[in-house]
Every structure is written in structure tokens, then in C-alpha cells.
Amino acid sequence: MSxxxxxxDLVDRIAAGEVVERPAxxxxxxxxxxxxxxxxxxxxxxxxxxxxxxxxxDDGCGMTAEELSLAVERHxxxxxxxxxxxxxxxxxxxxEALPSIxxxxxxxxxxxPAGADAAWRIAVEGGVKSAPEPAAQPPGTRVEIRxxxxxxxxxxxxxxxxxxxxxxxxxxxxxxxxxxPQVGFSFxxxxxxxxxxxxEGGDLFDARLARLRAILGRDxxxxxxxxxxxxxGLRLTGYAGLPTFxxxxxxxxxxxxxxxxxxxxxxxxxxxxxxxxxxxxxxxxVLALFLTVDPEFVDVNVHPAKAEVRFRDPxxxxxxxxxxxxxxxxxxxxxxADAAPAMLAAFRAEGTSPFPTHGFGGPARPANPRxxxxxxxxxxxxxxxxxxxxxxxxxxxxxxxxxxxxxxxPAATEEAFPLGQARAQVHETYVVAQTGDGIVIVDQHAAHxxxxxxxxxxxxxxxxxxxxxxxxxxxxxxxxxxxxxxxERAEDLAGMGLALERFGEDAVVVREIPAALGxxxxxxxxxxxxxxxxxxxxxxxxxDRLDRLLATVACHGSVxxxxxxxxxxxxxxxxxxxxxxxGGQCNHGRPTYVELKLADIARLFGR
Numbered sequence: 001m002s003x004x005x006x007x008x009d010l011v012d013r014i015a016a017g018e019v020v021e022r023p024a025x026x027x028x029x030x031x032x033x034x035x036x037x038x039x040x041x042x043x044x045x046x047x048x049x050x051x052x053x054x055x056x057x058d059d060g061c062g063m064t065a066e067e068l069s070l071a072v073e074r075h076x077x078x079x080x081x082x083x084x085x086x087x088x089x090x091x092x093x094x095x096e097a098l099p100s101i102x103x104x105x106x107x108x109x110x111x112x113p114a115g116a117d118a119a120w121r122i123a124v125e126g127g128v129k130s131a132p133e134p135a136a137q138p139p140g141t142r143v144e145i146r147x148x149x150x151x152x153x154x155x156x157x158x159x160x161x162x163x164x165x166x167x168x169x170x171x172x173x174x175x176x177x178x179x180x181p182q183v184g185f186s187f188x189x190x191x192x193x194x195x196x197x198x199x200e201g202g203d204l205f206d207a208r209l210a211r212l213r214a215i216l217g218r219d220x221x222x223x224x225x226x227x228x229x230x231x232x233g234l235r236l237t238g239y240a241g242l243p244t245f246x247x248x249x250x251x252x253x254x255x256x257x258x259x260x261x262x263x264x265x266x267x268x269x270x271x272x273x274x275x276x277x278x279x280x281x282x283x284x285x286v287l288a289l290f291l292t293v294d295p296e297f298v299d300v301n302v303h304p305a306k307a308e309v310r311f312r313d314p315x316x317x318x319x320x321x322x323x324x325x326x327x328x329x330x331x332x333x334x335x336x337a338d339a340a341p342a343m344l345a346a347f348r349a350e351g352t353s354p355f356p357t358h359g360f361g362g363p364a365r366p367a368n369p370r371x372x373x374x375x376x377x378x379x380x381x382x383x384x385x386x387x388x389x390x391x392x393x394x395x396x397x398x399x400x401x402x403x404x405x406x407x408x409x410p411a412a413t414e415e416a417f418p419l420g421q422a423r424a425q426v427h428e429t430y431v432v433a434q435t436g437d438g439i440v441i442v443d444q445h446a447a448h449x450x451x452x453x454x455x456x457x458x459x460x461x462x463x464x465x466x467x468x469x470x471x472x473x474x475x476x477x478x479x480x481x482x483x484x485x486x487x488e489r490a491e492d493l494a495g496m497g498l499a500l501e502r503f504g505e506d507a508v509v510v511r512e513i514p515a516a517l518g519x520x521x522x523x524x525x526x527x528x529x530x531x532x533x534x535x536x537x538x539x540x541x542x543x544d545r546l547d548r549l550l551a552t553v554a555c556h557g558s559v560x561x562x563x564x565x566x567x568x569x570x571x572x573x574x575x576x577x578x579x580x581x582x583g584g585q586c587n588h589g590r591p592t593y594v595e596l597k598l599a600d601i602a603r604l605f606g607r
Contacts (some may be wrong), residue, residue: 008074009103009127020101022159023050023148024168029097030143031176034058037141040199041184048190049162050169051148059140062113065120065132071109072124074099103127104155105148111141126151170194174215175261178254178288181211204237212239212288216252220245220286225331227289229324232316234293236324241286243278243329243582243589254288257298257309264308267291270318274325277453278582279589289321330581418578419593422570429561431570438597444573446586448559451576453587465497466515474510474522475503482530483508489533500526 020026027044034042037060047053063071101107102124112119119137123130149155159165166189177185177197181204187195197214200207205226213221223245227238238256255267267289275285299310311317419442420435431442478486486493487502497514510522517525559565565573577583577592586592 011074020104020148022168023054023165024172026050026101026105026145026148027054027056027169028172028176029101030054030056030145031173033097033143034060034141035176035180035183037061039140039183041186043186043188044169044173045188046166046169046190049159049165050145051156051159051162051165052146054145054148054169055142057140057142059138062116062140063109063111063120064113064116065122068109068111068120068122068132069129072098072102072107072122072129099124099127101145102129104151106146106150108144108146109141110135110137112137112139114139166190172261175254175256178208178211178215179256179259179261179290181207208237208288208290209239216286216288224287225328227324227328229320229327231320231323233297234291234316234320236289236291236320238289239287240289240325240328243275243285243585244591246279246283246285246589248283250284252286253284256288256290257300258292258295259290260300260309262309266311266314266318267321270321271325273318274322274329277457277587278329278585283589287325291317291321293317417574419574422567422574425565425570428564431565431573433570433574435595438595438600440574440593440595442574442577442593443561443586443591444559444563444565444570445561446590447573447577447583447592449586450583450592451573451580454580454582465495467497467499467512468515469512470510470522474526475507476510476523476526477507478527478530480506482534485533486526486530493529498525498529 020029023046027046027050031042031044034056037058039058039060041059043055043057045053045055098107098109103126106126107124108121109123110119110121116139119135120132121135121137122132149159170187170189173185173187173195177183177195181200184199185195185197186193197211200210202210205228209221209224209226212224220239220241223242224239225242227236227240229236250268253268253271255262255264255271257264257267271285271287271289279285293311297312418435419440420433422431422433423439424432425444426432426441429444431444433440433442483502483506486500486508490500493500497512498510499512500508500510503509508526510526513520513522513525559573584592
């Protein structure tokens with residue numbers, strides 16, 4: 001069989017198969033060109049899910065007749081002025097996008113530079129280019145893609161229903177709109193406007209929050225915390241939903257690198273790690289995070305559609321995301337998500353922290369922290385509760401007031417504490433407290449579960465994970481690549497209590513495991529960790545097991561529903577919630593308390 005060069009039209013169709021997977025892919029390429037052209041407004045319209053028509057109109061810088069002719073040639077670009085592939089400042093730079101689309105569809109471009117007397121139009125149909133001709137068009141560019149894949153009919157059978165394809169196209173527009181709040185976007189599907197977003201003003205955080213509110217809804221905006229962290233030339237900004245504001249899939253995690261939407265395993269794994277101990281394993285946070293890095297730090301050309309990226313130092317990126325998210329969530333202290341829909345619109349979980357806040361920082365502390373200790377009256381608690389109560393900085397001495405009915409309630413006023421003063425226990429499960437302007441209802445088991453878990457974690461942080469040496473070291477056979485990945489992370493694994501080393505080319509030997517895991521299946525554990533490193537780029541399998549174990553220990557060591565508490569015990573529980581990190585949700589992401597303002601209660605009674 002002789003070697004020959006492929007004809008240009010076939011090369012373009014092959015390139016189109018890499019770049020244009022579905023109508024949404026074509027729309028994304030054209031939208032990114034519009035943003036690179038400095039557009040202030042972009043209008044997208046589709047018909048028949050994008051099969052019949054994809055139209056993108058912008059008010060960007062426009063193109064001359066000569067530039068139009070070059071724009072539809074392979075490998076032509078205005079976005080690599082120095083020819084340096086390691087320094088990419090624009091979204092698109094691969095010249096095959098427009099000619100590839102033109103090879104499988106009927107493409108037309110009408111463009112007019114600002115200040116030009118007339119516009120010009122060029123068409124490409126099945127790879128055949130026409131000469132530019134005068135046309136009518138305001139300053140900017142309009143790109144129309146008709147009859148997508150007419151030149152490659154086999155691709156049409158892989159497309160989904162028009163409704164599904166339209167949903168993918170709308171999602172593409174939304175993601176780019178999140179990254180560019182200063183640009184106005186609209187989306188029309190079969191003549192019906194599905195999205196209309198005006199340009200947002202103000203500083204970056206305000207504009208971004210307004211745009212996210214318009215796309216993700218008011219509930220997200222009211223139950224999200226700001227993220228802003230810098231480290232070694234990297235900056236992470238955006239908004240992350242509270243753990244109690246969660247969903248059943250990871251589809252509402254929007255991640256961006258230098259303004260480019262990505263679905264990257266490293267980033268998704270870092271998000272998963274940051275929320276690991278505040279969410280159930282089958283629940284996922286809602287967030288929009290924007291990572292800004294030096295272009296030379298990241299390779300955006302490892303995926304044809306640029307959906308994945310590769311970082312020069314992935315460990316630094318992961319650490320930045322985990323620490324940034326944990327700091328943002330921790331800064332919210334015990335803030336819980338709004339529960340209004342579930343409480344007949346009158347009962348709602350307060351969406352803001354009871355502590356006064358300053359800017360985007362965490363809650364301010366009461367003026368006299370010692371008052372919390374003085375007000376938490378000493379009591380003789382059952383073993384688990386008394387043990388867990390001894391959190392750093394909040395020690396409750398044994399003995400003191402006997403368990404009573406409330407006649408010896410603290411003399412301090414409700415205004416002195418964010419969660420007020422205990423007034424009753426309902427069904428031996430919920431503590432009702434009175435605040436200065438409402439009431440708080442606390443799930444006693446969920447709240448104390450979080451207190452116990454944070455105490456255990458603090459002890460581990462102080463003294464490290466306890467290990468047990470295996471009497472007979474366990475040899476685990478793996479693929480050579482999996483063994484290599486494990487050994488690359490051997491130091492991190494050792495920090496979590498798992499000591500292993502190479503044993504031949506395709507195996508590792510495990511000598512120590514975390515003592516807390518007891519008689520764990522070591523081979524299954526190591527294989528799970530190897531799979532986790534492959535899928536997420538981190539050792540989350542071991543962390544997940546440890547976290548689940550700690551959560552189980554905390555659960556069994558906590559005050560149970562059905563146990564009667566004295567007023568002193570209830571007030572001690574309230575005081576500890578106020579000083580416990582992430583006190584607003586239990587270990588499974590559920591709220592530990594809800595707050596009802598007097599205005600909510602008044603509305604319930606029609607006042």
C-alpha cells in the first residue's frame with residue numbers, strides 16, 4: 001500500500017470531526033472569536049437544535065475583505081502575534097475552526113470594521129470558498145452556519161434530538177456568559193428567546209455575582225460565599241455554594257481557566273476534596289470558580305475542543321483550590337442555606353451569618369469571647385457529651401448545675417449570643433432557642449455530630465494519623481503505570497498513614513496502614529487509591545475512607561435524638577456550635593439549625 005497525501009477537503013472534514021462534535025461546539029468556536037474581537041454584546045440564534053441554523057452576531061472589531069478571505073483559510077489567525085504556542089492569550093488560535101466548519105456546513109460571514117463605509121460577505125460551502133462581496137451590516141460580525149454536517153451525513157445520526165442539542169448550545173452560552181459578565185448575551189431557540197443577559201457593571205465580584213444570579217438563580221446568590229485567594233502567581237476567584245446548598249450531580253460545577261470553560265479532572269477532584277467532610281458522598285456543591293494563571297503555566301492545547309488543560313505544577317493548583325474553598329466555607333462559620341421553599345415561604349433558614357460580617361471575610365467575633373465561656377453553665381454530662389464538649393478554647397468543667405427544667409436558665413440576654421438562649425426541647429430531638437429578633441431550632445444530634453468531628457480532626461492535626469504496622473506486609477499487584485502513580489504520591493500517602501514502596505515493576509508492598517481502619521482489605525484499598533489517582537489526580541479513596549470512618553465515630557459519639565437535655569446542656573451545645581468551624585451543617589451537609597425571624601413568624605399568622 002503506497003503512502004499518499006490526503007486531499008485538502010478531506011483534511012478539513014477530519015479536522016471538523018475533532019473541533020465540531022455537535023452544534024454547541026460550532027457555536028462555542030464562533031462565540032470565542034466574538035469575545036476575542038472585543039464584543040460588548042453577542043446574540044446567538046439557532047433553529048432545529050442547531051442543525052438548520054446557528055447564527056452569532058457581535059459588535060466587535062470586525063474584519064476587512066482581505067481579512068475575511070484569510071479567516072477561512074486553514075491555519076490563519078490573528079491570535080498568535082509572536083508565534084509562541086506557550087503564551088496563548090486568546091480563546092481561539094487554531095486556524096482550522098472556520099474552514100473546518102465550512103467543510104461540513106454552509107458557512108457565511110458578514111463583517112464590517114468600525115469606521116468602515118461598507119461591510120463584506122464571504123461564503124464557504126462544503127469546503128468551497130467564494131470571493132468576498134459587498135453586503136449590508138452594522139459594525140461587527142455576523143456568522144451563520146446552515147445545514148451543519150450536510151457534507152458528512154454520517155455525523156448527523158450521532159446528534160441527539162433538537163431539544164437536547166439546543167440545551168447543549170444554551171449551556172455553552174451560559175458558561176461563556178459567566179466568565180464575561182461585562183458582555184451582554186442573548187440566546188434564541190426557534191424564534192423563542194431563552195436567555196437575555198445585559199452587560200453587568202461594577203467591580204469584578206459584583207458583576208460576577210449579578211451574572212451568576214441571573215444564570216444560576218437567586219437561591220445560589222443568597223447561599224454562596226465569595227472565593228478569592230492568591231498563591232505563587234495563581235489567583236482563584238468566584239463563588240462557592242454553602243455545603244447545605246447542594247445537588248445530586250456535578251453538572252452545576254462551573255470551572256474556568258483564564259476565562260475558558262473547562263471540564264478538567266484535576267480541578268473537579270480538588271473541588272471534591274475541599275467539600276469532602278461537609279457533604280454526603282452522593283451530593284455535590286454548586287459553584288463557579290475562575291482560575292487565573294500565567295499562560296506559560298498552562299497548556300490549553302491538550303484537547304481538540306480545549307475542554308481539558310494541563311498545568312506545569314498540578315499540585316500547586318490543587319492545593320490552591322482546596323485551601324481557597326475551605327477558607328471560604330470556613331469563613332461562613334455556621335451559616336446555613338436558605339430553607340424557605342421547604343418552610344412554606346414563612347419559615348426560612350437565615351441566609352446570612354448571625355455574626356456581623358465585613359466585606360467578603362468571615363464573621364466578626366463577639367466583643368467579649370470570654371462571655372461565651374461564662375455563660376455556658378457547667379453541668380454533669382453523660383460520657384460522650386462531656387468528652388466532646390472539651391473543644392480547644394471551650395472547656396466545660398465537670399459538675400455544676402443539676403439537670404433541671406429551665407428554672408436556672410442563664411441570666412445573660414438573648415442578644416449576647418448569635419444563637420440565643422435555650423427555651424425548650426421538642427420531642428427530645430430539637431432545641432428551641434430565643435434570639436434577640438426571633439427563634440432558632442437546632443437539631444441536637446446533627447449539631448453535636450459536627451462538634452465531635454471537628455474535635456477529632458483537631459486532635460489528628462496536632463498529633464498526626466496513628467498507624468499500625470502490618471505483621472505481614474501486603475503485596476499488591478497493579479499495572480506498572482498505576483504503581484508509578486502511587487509511588488509518585490508515596491509521601492502524601494504516608495502523611496495519611498499509608499506506608500508503601502515499590503515491589504518489582506508492577507507491584508507495591510504496603511507496610512503500614514492507618515490504625516483507625518482496623519482490619520481493612522488492604523489490596524482493595526490500594527487499588528481504590530490507584531483508581532482515584534487515575535480519575536481525579538488525588539488520593540481521595542484513602543481520604544474518603546478516613547473521612548467516612550471519622551464521621552461514623554463522630555456520629556456514634558454524639559448526643560442522640562431522643563435524649564432529654566437540661567437547659568444547661570442545651571445552652572452549652574449552642575455555645576459550642578457558635579465556635580465550631582462549619583457549625584452550620586452536619587458531616588453530611590444537612591443544616592444543624594434554622595432561624596426564624598419575628599417577621600417570618602408574623603407572616604405565618606397573617607400579621
